[in-house]
Each structure stands twice: as structure tokens, then as C-alpha cells.
Amino acid sequence: MLEEAEFVVFLTQDAILATPYAINNLLAAFADPTVGAVCGRQLPHRDAGPIGAHARRFNYPDGGSVRSASDIPALGIKTAFLSNSFAAYRKSALISVGGFPQDVIFGEDMCVAARMILSGWKLAYCADAAVHHSHDYRMAQEFRRYFDIGVMHVREPWLLEKFGKPEGEGMRFVRSETAWLWQHAPQLIPSAWFRTLLKLAGYRLGKMEADLPVWMKRRLGMLHGYWNA
Known part of the structure; x- marks a missing residue:
């Protein structure tokens, strides 16, 4: 089944879809054939503390965007921001950059996103596709x-x-x-x-x-x- 798939969706076990249409909205970003990956908005859980809630609001604004290599001078490392807690990849783009690295301690999603940007793909952020996902870290x-x-x-x-x-x-x-x-x-x-x-x-x-x-x-x-x- 995976061999026939055009897109691959990632959703962690502690992320809860905010609407029944969240995944459909996420995949809509691939209407642009230059988009290699897209991540959705992460809203704080309803019982999230103020610090955890702010982190989600800061990193996941209410407006969508599409980023490319031309945004690096303005956005820096934020250009390659992507979270596998709720994301989707065009399988051909994922394969073209070598898939996920096996030897990183953290941030395999960002590594793939960065390689896509450097290879000419675009990354989308879809604010209309949302999940509830946050942490109150000690x-x-x-x-x-x-x-x-x-x-x-x-x-x-x-x-x-x-x-x-x-x-x-x-x-x-x-x-x-x-x-x-x-x-x-x-x-x-x-x-x-x-x-x-x-x-x-x-x-x-x-x-x-x-x-x-x-x-x-x-x-x-x-x-x-x-x-x-």
C-alpha cells in the first residue's frame, strides 16, 4: 500500500485532530506541485499551562505560508521548521532527499525539511489543518x-x-x-x-x-x- 501512496501523513499518538477535515485540509497544500512537505497548526490542549500554550501560539500562527530557499535570508533556520507531530510529505520529494536520517538524535523532520528546501522544494504551513498537541515540560x-x-x-x-x-x-x-x-x-x-x-x-x-x-x-x-x- 505504501508503494502506491503519493503522500505520507504523520500524526503522533498524543495529537488530536481539531476538526474532521484536518487531514484533508493538510493534503490540499499539495495542489501546488512544488510543495514537498506541509505541516499543520498545533493548538495547545485545553488544559495546557500558559507557558506551553504560548509556545504553540508562537510557533504555529493563525495564517498559512509557503516557504522556499528565497526565504532563508529573512527567516533563517525557521525556513526549515516542520514538525512530524502533524505533517505530510510528497513521497517522491521525501525519497529524492534520501528519506529520514537514521543517525540523528533529534529533529529528523527538520533535517528532511532543510534538505527539501536546499533541493528546490517548497514547504507549506497550513493553519486550516489543526491538531491539539502541546506539552507542559518541567x-x-x-x-x-x-x-x-x-x-x-x-x-x-x-x-x-x-x-x-x-x-x-x-x-x-x-x-x-x-x-x-x-x-x-x-x-x-x-x-x-x-x-x-x-x-x-x-x-x-x-x-x-x-x-x-x-x-x-x-x-x-x-x-x-x-x-x-
């Missing part, structure tokens, strides 16, 4: 997650070489989060700032992973099994 989980992101970036240096460093996007997130919390939960602003410092520390430590022993990397990261290979 601070230790945020640190571990960003450690893994740092590992991915240092082991896949071409991402930052081709798309630029993520620091500018990070500052934009902090400003947006502070403004959001000021309106909805001002008491959480100090903890949000501390959480940001933990993310930065985890990310920078992850980029230094070559100097760390394996036992320590297992403890610092979220994806412990990666270090068993």
Missing part, C-alpha cells in the same frame, strides 16, 4: 530537550551553515513569551526567564558533547537510548 525536561537540540546542531553542522544560527529566533521567542505572560500569567515571568537560561545552558552543553563522557550525555539528554548505539 524545567529539567526543557534542559534535556535543548541538550539534545545542541547535539543535533553540532552533529549536523550544515544546518546552521546553510540556514544561520537560531539565536535571533530565540530572542524573539523570549520577547513574545514575556508579553504573553504579562497579559495572562505575570507571576510566571521570573520562572520563564529562568527556564530560558536552562534552555541556553542545555543547548550550549549539547554543542560541547564531544568533550563529555557517554554516561554523562545519557543523563543530560532526554533521548537516552541514542547513546547506546
Whole structure:
């Protein structure tokens, strides 16, 4: 059946379709033959905390877009943003860039999206195709997650070489989060700032992973099994 499929849809087990038409709306992006992949909007769960809710609102706005290599100067690493929590791929485009990498600790969806962009494909974001999917990470989980992101970036240096460093996007997130919390939960602003410092520390430590022993990397990261290979 997969051999005959033209498109492949990804939906994680904790993502809940917001409408019965979400997948149809997602696949509509492929009416443009230059679109290699599309991701849908991720809305916070109804019981999501303010910090988790803001993260979804920041990364998944209410307006759709189509991105190509020409957007790299303006959008940087955000050009290749894609999440397999709710996404679809044109199978021919996915195969043309070698499929999903087998040896990355994190972000195989972004790696594929970046390769598509660099190969001339476009990426679509469809705000009309939505799921409820969010996480209220504890601070230790945020640190571990960003450690893994740092590992991915240092082991896949071409991402930052081709798309630029993520620091500018990070500052934009902090400003947006502070403004959001000021309106909805001002008491959480100090903890949000501390959480940001933990993310930065985890990310920078992850980029230094070559100097760390394996036992320590297992403890610092979220994806412990990666270090068993």
C-alpha cells in the first residue's frame, strides 16, 4: 500500500485532530506541485499551562505560508521548521532527499525539511489543518530537550551553515513569551526567564558533547537510548 501512496501523513499518538477535515485540509497544500512537505497548526490542549500554550501560539500562527530557499535570508533556520507531530510529505520529494536520517538524535523532520528546501522544494504551513498537541515540560525536561537540540546542531553542522544560527529566533521567542505572560500569567515571568537560561545552558552543553563522557550525555539528554548505539 505504501508503494502506491503519493503522500505520507504523520500524526503522533498524543495529537488530536481539531476538526474532521484536518487531514484533508493538510493534503490540499499539495495542489501546488512544488510543495514537498506541509505541516499543520498545533493548538495547545485545553488544559495546557500558559507557558506551553504560548509556545504553540508562537510557533504555529493563525495564517498559512509557503516557504522556499528565497526565504532563508529573512527567516533563517525557521525556513526549515516542520514538525512530524502533524505533517505530510510528497513521497517522491521525501525519497529524492534520501528519506529520514537514521543517525540523528533529534529533529529528523527538520533535517528532511532543510534538505527539501536546499533541493528546490517548497514547504507549506497550513493553519486550516489543526491538531491539539502541546506539552507542559518541567524545567529539567526543557534542559534535556535543548541538550539534545545542541547535539543535533553540532552533529549536523550544515544546518546552521546553510540556514544561520537560531539565536535571533530565540530572542524573539523570549520577547513574545514575556508579553504573553504579562497579559495572562505575570507571576510566571521570573520562572520563564529562568527556564530560558536552562534552555541556553542545555543547548550550549549539547554543542560541547564531544568533550563529555557517554554516561554523562545519557543523563543530560532526554533521548537516552541514542547513546547506546
